[in-house]
Amino acid sequence: MKFTGSTAKSMEIKVDLATGLIAGYPTLERNLSYMKNMFHDGKAYDSLLAKGDVRVYDFFDLKRPVNDRELACGTSIVYPGKVGDEYFMTKGHFHEVLDTAEVYYCLSGHGFMLMENPEGDWEVGEFVPGQAVYVPGRYAHRSINVSPSEPLKTFFCFRADAGHDYATIESKGFRKLMVEKNGEPAIIDNPRWK
């Protein structure tokens, strides 16, 4: 802060554009072991995990007060990789306040946001640098990195009290999955969906 006012309630959020990391905050680290049963090819998952518990994604919680006047924001970084034919991705979540929206602005990389609501409607938004995806309320959402080499970095923003419901995804999964088919991203039905 170059200029000092009488209070210090605002925040400067410093994103390192090379890494996507935010100075002064620890990441929430999500390794392959955290993603048990999320990828459709269980054998490929076990075999990759046996080689090492690699990082799949990082994201941030900047610890704003939890109420409907505040916003939660930060970066999410999904690293390049695949489990079998399925791209590295976030676990994905519904909001606990189900109908609250979220915005993800793509800083760098190439990927997709997979979204579906409890009724089974689904949508996909593309991430390229400078493109944001508006995730409507009621839609679970998962970021997917389809680049073979580059991290997918996004800056997200949602109502601070929206909350994360991961349990539904952990037990049921997404109805749709994104895999590589003939060298291209493709959407398939999730054979494990319950």
Next chain:
Amino acid sequence: MKFTGSTAKSMEIKVDLATGLIAGYPTLERNLSYMKNMFHDGKAYDSLLAKGDVRVYDFFDLKRPVNDRELACGTSIVYPGKVGDEYFMTKGHFHEVLDTAEVYYCLSGHGFMLMENPEGDWEVGEFVPGQAVYVPGRYAHRSINVSPSEPLKTFFCFRADAGHDYATIESKGFRKLMVEKNGEPAIIDNPRWK
């Protein structure tokens, strides 16, 4: 949209990184004539306006439903320029739902966010590429471009029903202003503040 789901409730928001403009949406255009009485040097203002009603800034309203579950987001582009010693800036506003926060992520350029609350507490956050400023609830906020040549481009996000109170700024102004002093940005008291 490369993949078609069963609904179309999400949005891809395509920012042209060269201009900061969003494909498919008109900008809200704010020219010098819109900024009457906002700059402290009235003579410099009149003289600049006499030469032409130049664009000072652009921003977007993506027309999301106005309720507390939705988010308003888009880009804001403040062009380089000065009125006397005072940098080009946005008019600035309080939120009508006064204690709702807002986040501005800097895409490119160099500038500052000037913030102050009704009690007169004030803060300044810096914009450089990759740096976001979290504007706390209750703080009026104004983006200021201090670059002599480059637009200041930010991506903003706030609760869709927060609303804009411009009238307070129009009648009272900000208590503080940012001007150029010895070639550097400096904060001064606003001689016109009521």
